[in-house]
Amino acid sequence: MLSDRKKKILCAVVDGYIDKATPVSSKDIQQEYLTECSSATIRNELSALESMGYLIQPHVSAGRIPSEKAFRFYVNELAYDYNLTVAEVEQIERHFSRKISTLEDVMTAVTRIISDITNYTAVVVKEDMSDTITAIKLLDLSNGKMLVVIVTDSRVLKDGMLDIPDDFNGQMVMQAERWLNKLFVGKHVSEFINFNYPYALVNDEFSQFNALFKKIIDVLKKQSLFGGMDVETYGESKILQHSEYYDARSAQKFLTEIEDKEKIAEMFTYDGGENGSVTIKIGANDSAPDGCSVVSTRVSLGENISGSIGVIGPMRMNYKKVLSVLDKISEIVIDLIGKENK
Amino acid sequence: MLSDRKKKILCAVVDGYIDKATPVSSKDIQQEYLTECSSATIRNELSALESMGYLIQPHVSAGRIPSEKAFRFYVNELAYDYNLTVAEVEQIERHFSRKISTLEDVMTAVTRIISDITNYTAVVVKEDMSDTITAIKLLDLSNGKMLVVIVTDSRVLKDGMLDIPDDFNGQMVMQAERWLNKLFVGKHVSEFINFNYPYALVNDEFSQFNALFKKIIDVLKKQSLFGGMDVETYGESKILQHSEYYDARSAQKFLTEIEDKEKIAEMFTYDGGENGSVTIKIGANDSAPDGCSVVSTRVSLGENISGSIGVIGPMRMNYKKVLSVLDKISEIVIDLIGKENK
DNA sequence: TGTTAGCACTCTTGACTATCGACTGCTAAT
DNA sequence: ATTAGCAGTCGATAGTCAAGAGTGCTAACA
Numbered sequence: 001m002l003s004d005r006k007k008k009i010l011c012a013v014v015d016g017y018i019d020k021a022t023p024v025s026s027k028d029i030q031q032e033y034l035t036e037c038s039s040a041t042i043r044n045e046l047s048a049l050e051s052m053g054y055l056i057q058p059h060v061s062a063g064r065i066p067s068e069k070a071f072r073f074y075v076n077e078l079a080y081d082y083n084l085t086v087a088e089v090e091q092i093e094r095h096f097s098r099k100i101s102t103l104e105d106v107m108t109a110v111t112r113i114i115s116d117i118t119n120y121t122a123v124v125v126k127e128d129m130s131d132t133i134t135a136i137k138l139l140d141l142s143n144g145k146m147l148v149v150i151v152t153d154s155r156v157l158k159d160g161m162l163d164i165p166d167d168f169n170g171q172m173v174m175q176a177e178r179w180l181n182k183l184f185v186g187k188h189v190s191e192f193i194n195f196n197y198p199y200a201l202v203n204d205e206f207s208q209f210n211a212l213f214k215k216i217i218d219v220l221k222k223q224s225l226f227g228g229m230d231v232e233t234y235g236e237s238k239i240l241q242h243s244e245y246y247d248a249r250s251a252q253k254f255l256t257e258i259e260d261k262e263k264i265a266e267m268f269t270y271d272g273g274e275n276g277s278v279t280i281k282i283g284a285n286d287s288a289p290d291g292c293s294v295v296s297t298r299v300s301l302g303e304n305i306s307g308s309i310g311v312i313g314p315m316r317m318n319y320k321k322v323l324s325v326l327d328k329i330s331e332i333v334i335d336l337i338g339k340e341n342k
Numbered sequence: 343m344l345s346d347r348k349k350k351i352l353c354a355v356v357d358g359y360i361d362k363a364t365p366v367s368s369k370d371i372q373q374e375y376l377t378e379c380s381s382a383t384i385r386n387e388l389s390a391l392e393s394m395g396y397l398i399q400p401h402v403s404a405g406r407i408p409s410e411k412a413f414r415f416y417v418n419e420l421a422y423d424y425n426l427t428v429a430e431v432e433q434i435e436r437h438f439s440r441k442i443s444t445l446e447d448v449m450t451a452v453t454r455i456i457s458d459i460t461n462y463t464a465v466v467v468k469e470d471m472s473d474t475i476t477a478i479k480l481l482d483l484s485n486g487k488m489l490v491v492i493v494t495d496s497r498v499l500k501d502g503m504l505d506i507p508d509d510f511n512g513q514m515v516m517q518a519e520r521w522l523n524k525l526f527v528g529k530h531v532s533e534f535i536n537f538n539y540p541y542a543l544v545n546d547e548f549s550q551f552n553a554l555f556k557k558i559i560d561v562l563k564k565q566s567l568f569g570g571m572d573v574e575t576y577g578e579s580k581i582l583q584h585s586e587y588y589d590a591r592s593a594q595k596f597l598t599e600i601e602d603k604e605k606i607a608e609m610f611t612y613d614g615g616e617n618g619s620v621t622i623k624i625g626a627n628d629s630a631p632d633g634c635s636v637v638s639t640r641v642s643l644g645e646n647i648s649g650s651i652g653v654i655g656p657m658r659m660n661y662k663k664v665l666s667v668l669d670k671i672s673e674i675v676i677d678l679i680g681k682e683n684k
Numbered sequence: 685t686g687t688t689a690g691c692a693c694t695c696t697t698g699a700c701t702a703t704c705g706a707c708t709g710c711t712a713a714t
Numbered sequence: 715a716t717t718a719g720c721a722g723t724c725g726a727t728a729g730t731c732a733a734g735a736g737t738g739c740t741a742a743c744a
Contacts, residue, residue: 025707040717043708061707061724102502137481141493151483160444236578237597240590248582251593255579367736380688385737403695403736 007077008034009045010054014066014074018316021243023063068283068315071293075280075319082320084328088117092325096332103301106336107232110309110329115235118322119242120313121258122235123296125268128152128228129304131189136180136216138173140164146173148216152189153304160219162212176209180216189228192220229269231261242314244291257289258312268308273298276330278323283315293317297326299333309333349419350376351387352396356408356416360658363585365405410625410657413635417622417661424662426670430459434667438674445643448678449574452651452671457577460664461584462655463600464577465638467610470494470570472646473531478522478558480515482506488515490558494531495646502561504554518551522558531570534562571611573603584656586633599631600654610650615640618672620665625657635659639668641675651675 002010012033016024026046030039046064049055054073055064066074084092095113107124114122131152139147148160164173236255245251258264267287273279280295281288288294295317296310309330311322344352354375358366368388372381388406391397396415397406408416426434437455449466456464473494481489490502506515578597587593600606609629615621622637623630630636637659638652651672653664 023707027707038717039707040709040719041715044716047709057708059707059724060709061705061722063707135484137483139479139481139491141479141491142477143493147491149481149483149489151485237594237601240594240597246590248588248593251590252579252582255582259579365736369736381736382688382690382738383686386687389738399737401695402738403693403734405736 002073005034005037006045006049009042010049010066010070011074011077013046013049013055013064014070017065018318021316023058023065025063028063068285071282071315075282078319078323082324084321084324088325089328091117092328092332096336103305103337106301106333107230107307108234110333111232111234114309114311114325114329115238117325118311118313118318119238120235120311120317120322121233121238122311123264123268123309124232125265125308126230126232126301127265127269127306127308129306131228133184133187133189136177136184138177138180138212140170140173148212148219150184150216150219160215162215165211176212179209180212183213184216189220192217229265231265231268233258233261233264239313242316244314244316250291254289254292264312267294267312268296268310275300275334278326280319288312291315293319295319295322295326297330299330300337301333302337344415347376347379348387348391351384352391352408352412353416353419355388355391355397355406356412359407360660363658365400365407367405370405410627413624413657417624420661420665424666426663426666430667431670433459434670434674438678445647445679448643448675449572449649450576452675453574453576456651456653456667456671457580459667460653460655460660461580462577462653462659462664463575463580464653465606465610465651466574467607467650468572468574468643469607469611469648469650470646471648473570475526475529475531478519478526480519480522480554482512482515490554490561492526492558492561502557504557507553518554521551522554525555526558531562534559571607573607573610575600575603575606581655584658586656586658592633596631596634606654609636609654610638610652617642617676620668622661630654633657635661637661637664637668639672641672642679643675644679 009029012029013024016028016032026039026042029042030037034042046055049070050057050064054067054070056067057064092113095109098109103126107126110124111122114120133150134153135151137149137151139149141147144164146162146164148162168176236258239245239254240251245254267281275298277298278295279297280293282293284290286294289312291314292312293315294310294312296308299307299309301307310326311317313322351371354371355366358370358374368381368384371384372379376384388397391412392399392406396409396412398409399406434455437451440451445468449468452466453464456462475492476495477493479491479493481491483489486506488504488506490504510518578600581587581596582593587596609623617640620637620639622635624635626632628636631654633656634654635657636652636654638650641649641651643649652668653659655664
């Protein structure tokens, strides 16, 4: 257990490093954070904290920088004492004052505003928890094609298009619809991910519906790829504003890593958590990208749809600001979704 | 008009600069491109080409680098003499051997493969040329909601979802459908972009359909934002592999610029051109991003749907390779689309 | 007249050095 | 336990210098 003063000093190092991106010296701390004791005392404490694994000294005549362990400690100690400026709150509200109708619009707006205010890459992950098929509809488009609509209990529709075979008449379309409903309704979407067209299922009587059957499985498969997850990101290039990514190699490593939406989804939904709960992952040990942190909040996006909103950025991240922004935004989003569902 | 030797030398400078990214000296040219005359002769020619605006000398004891004018000349002179290696052709074909069903799948596959082979950012733009509404369907999903499906002649469907008002019955849904069809069928989608809900249109008799009407206008508006354009990009981070974007500032400038999909769409569709025609834009004067080039090919993606596929990268781009890759890919895509439509 | 060898000149690049200054750790005094 | 003071370490910065790359020009030559 750390003494009160050690905690203060440790947090001062982290704050200073987050602010300046350079090693923090005992003098800096004495002048800006802890005027009540001398720099020599702080030096002793720093030395102790270093041997405890919280701090790293790049070289003997440099100040200290925080280790991963220090960042973990820091975010745990963190009091939510950062308050958004009036300008920032206004900026957020201005963004949301535009008419926003669909869930997709909300997601887009959220990524934009979070990224613009925090200057980190913003991520929103939408996750359909329940995807039981409740109905399948075939819609004759009167141009030789029909639209396949799959309705699930999470209000999500997955659709595909298909030619109507020449030998089909209206009667048969309806018959096909009945048959498909008998086959699929009540089943969960995930049941079809590893489905390999066992045509035996389709007996001779219905062999003319094979193409339809296949099409529907295709649609289901595609939609189930990420388990119904939808990932939206914005502000990837913001990483280049931060000094640890000034060189092309590390920047590219970061950008390539966050190109994989599936991995992103994992990082942001690793452990469920309830509405409003905040998760902070620090460094590769926490399954964040190397040298990075991931801060996310769980937000319910409707009945049976949960989501995560958050940012991904350098470990040296302004956690206080990010947390306040996420707090404010998730509040607005919950409000927005609530209203819509009412 | 340039002499033959001047042309040769100019192309040698461009080739050398594309290859090495450093100023090209008279000696380099003499050794690698033009052994039949001496470096002194080449120096004289270089000097002439510089005063003609084709070359730039960063400082007196450096070689020459090509100007925008030189790149323009170069791509005009360019013989399509680059041949893809066997490995590259195989790589392309491997990518396409996976089952690809929808147009979206094709677009995704195309961006991936182009970017991976060329190491530039790949772009595919899909453009619905004709969007006359042929039918509107309302589909009761039997969960209190209905799906609005708008069918246009370019086989594209735009859909939205809507609550069914409590006082609606099946009869009224059908009535609404009839009414909507009367209103919208035959009109072009673009007619509704600047539509501002003149509710006067909706007389008292049909006032209960106001919400529906509004919803449909919303869907049309959203889909018309880019004139029905769909932009897909891949490999944004590849820019960091190229030496002119080693520093964070220019890289960020590039990445921020290509974040605006609307601008991208403009760059890739500026002048129509027929199936297979190639456009190369060089530098800001050509409406490409500053210091960049845009190479694109027009490809028909189906009846009434045209598209552009291409890359965006540094002006110092391997045009020969890019052109060959685009050539091969567009050939495959045309083949694929053709088959599907058959 | 066009080409070329040779040379003087310019300017970048990299290596090396010296100096400065930022910090620390330690010691001894409080 | 705290702190002032000081020696010691090491990175950062600036300056110097030599090497090398590349040019332009001149004069000779085909």
